[in-house]
Amino acid sequence: MWLRQMVSSRNLDVVFYPRSVALIGASKEVGFYIDPISASRLREKFFLVNPRSSEISGLKCYPSILDVPEPVDYAIFAVPAKIVPEALEDCGRKGVRVAHIYSSGFSETGLEEGKMLEEEVLKIAKNYGIRVIGPNCMGVYCPESGLFFAHNLPSEVGSVAFVSQSGGQAVNFVFEGVSHGFSFSKVVSYGNALDVDFVELVDYLAEDPKTSIIGAYVEGLRKTEGLLETLKNASEKKPLVILKGGKTGDGARAAASHTGVLAGSAKIWEGFLKQVKAVSVDTFEDMADAIVGFLYAFPPKGRGVSIVTTSGGSAVIHTDLCVKVGLNVPSFSEETQGALRKIIPIAGASIRNPLDAWMAFQGGILPEALNTVSQDEYIHSLIIELQPGGFKVYTARDPSAVDKFTLILGETCKKIMNEHGKPTMIVVTKSIYSEFEAKIKNTFQNMNLPVYQSIYDAAKALSKLYQHQLSREVR
């Protein structure tokens, strides 16, 4: 009954919220499904199928899906490709509604045999009304319902959805989220996209109330029907961040080997992404950085950024890199400079922008300095760089100073964002003091602040956010 209510509105609900799950071809080799699902809220409704074993990892094994004593909504196929059609027939008879085919050996091999096998699978699935995820994919991670596709995935529920043609990248991106301080509503690796595809998934997630941002990795599409409208609609509703793989000629060829689809030309895709107002990125790090910006900050109202750092060299290099990504680092107004001059001793400091003032970090005057900067009319966003090594030295005599400092700085950043409407990014640089670095970073992430590993990363995210904002204004 619970399921019926869930699936009434949109037919992909059963993909993310199955009542029960079976793993066909269960073995220790796919412990990355068995271990986490058997520990999740689905544990009582998770069934292993393997005719050659009676028990795996302490769980009973059934010889066939037809022997499972309860209804099964969602079946994971981890059997050789050739066996899939037969097992799928059994699923049809059992009343299974979703077949997630983990197995590879289909069209992605480029062999005629693999393509024919896919056609056979699709025919059986259509015959029984089974939705197919894959083949050649990791499937679904939905911590809310209890679906997992790898070890050590967080059970925390967040609001980021991620759709990926690649299985490895789907798993990797969840960990990228962990290190960037965000969690997921739903992640899908859809592989060869024989049935459920990119367009349908994005369409579903656009309407999903549990999802506030959609990230997507796509190589190419079997069907482009409804693509433009779907992406347009989705990016009207929530930020849509897309990494298009196979933009170059060599890359398109690699994509064809990977998931058996033609990747299309770079120009067509770039035009598409611009037209549908998606945020286009080149790497997963950039995608995660942009998502952090959307989640914990917001688009700046202009290109002017202030860099606040303790290193003059960093200030110079990163000014160049900000300009390179389309921001600018304007001089503070005379008024701001005058106000800063009253707060910060002059020797060894630059108070024009970047604000290079280690004594401000050491002397406890940083909140006032940041407040001053945030009121400058030429400044639309701030990036504050913290070098853990420096902190470690300053706070050696009073260990509690770190906690105090991070808390005050965090509150200051929130205040600047709330009261002055200027996104304020915190950078915690890589350090040999890795534990110390992690501690500072975690404190800010737990305060739901946008944390980056370098000024360059923060600048790229701000630039993406600004472009997103511009695309919304030009209608």
Place this chain on the structure above:
Amino acid sequence: MWLRQMVSSRNLDVVFYPRSVALIGASKEVGFYIDPISASRLREKFFLVNPRSSEISGLKCYPSILDVPEPVDYAIFAVPAKIVPEALEDCGRKGVRVAHIYSSGFSETGLEEGKMLEEEVLKIAKNYGIRVIGPNCMGVYCPESGLFFAHNLPSEVGSVAFVSQSGGQAVNFVFEGVSHGFSFSKVVSYGNALDVDFVELVDYLAEDPKTSIIGAYVEGLRKTEGLLETLKNASEKKPLVILKGGKTGDGARAAASHTGVLAGSAKIWEGFLKQVKAVSVDTFEDMADAIVGFLYAFPPKGRGVSIVTTSGGSAVIHTDLCVKVGLNVPSFSEETQGALRKIIPIAGASIRNPLDAWMAFQGGILPEALNTVSQDEYIHSLIIELQPGGFKVYTARDPSAVDKFTLILGETCKKIMNEHGKPTMIVVTKSIYSEFEAKIKNTFQNMNLPVYQSIYDAAKALSKLYQHQLSREVR
């Protein structure tokens, strides 16, 4: 007598190999000089000067440099800017040969007062024949002689020299070297470059037999005399990797605030760097990655790279990124594909390039596959991506499998480089299994192999190495 011999050939020897060192204005605040130097081979010849203390960190303090009972070659100034001239006069009378002025508050403030103070310092230094490093700088790190400018710097001696206008970046880059697996011959932060400047330092390092590669961070120059000839000569002798700070208008303004010099226009610099055949980079990560390539590999003979990975998504994205940086990822020859087909099972694998074959990593057939790839005529370099998480899973049943695998893979890479003349880069990606990741990375680094954090990083390095090679061919 020892010193006289050292300095006879080039007059900057005393800067790097002083017989004795004094720290004027010693206090716990500059423990980053006191602690490491007092633990180095200079410890018996290291003297603290401070009229207000008799002892700091267990070391005797002298009221004035004139009270130090032995000759002093190298004095570090950590006193307020205004006191520097007077203390320098004392140094002159003492016979000090190098004054490294850590103190800031000179021309970099943009104030007339600071500029005048610098002129005064230069006059006194010239009068006594004292060479000045700085002001506003960290000075010299030379593990061979015992000079250190921060806590926790490695005492290992390497062959990389680094010259930096910025003190913070000089320190940071040493740690960047540590994480990239290389050590230093000499590092100099020269700050405002009142006397010893970029040109003179590069000129010295070009002839330094202990230095095989020179990295440099430069914002702008007070004097450009001899610049072109010096850089040309240096890059004829050894790779010269330059990060130019202040390339953009905003960046140049930031540089003026930082070290009180005009940074010059981007175009002039880019032209310069090309003309002198230097390797130009935009970030310190890229500099370290290029250095790793020169140290542990060599320039490829062409643009064709093979990507070997266990993730199809990674293969596609990184093919695009390789193309973006000027490499290409050509299909293997028919011959290579045929040979690979005999080694690698087809399902889930792509054997065209990228070589996406997790079973090759798992099944122990990787060396043979790599050897086959390295003999392909279209392939000039290889990048092998290892995902620590995958390893962890494969080797769960036999922990010694990791050591065996890394050793065999490392030997295979060396063989490919030595016998087929193709640079072979190893990528160990970021992982939640950070200890495991570090262990694998360290094993390869200890074998003196080129290790990178992403295929993109390795590709950027290969591209820089290839450009370097091309610039040598076009004379």
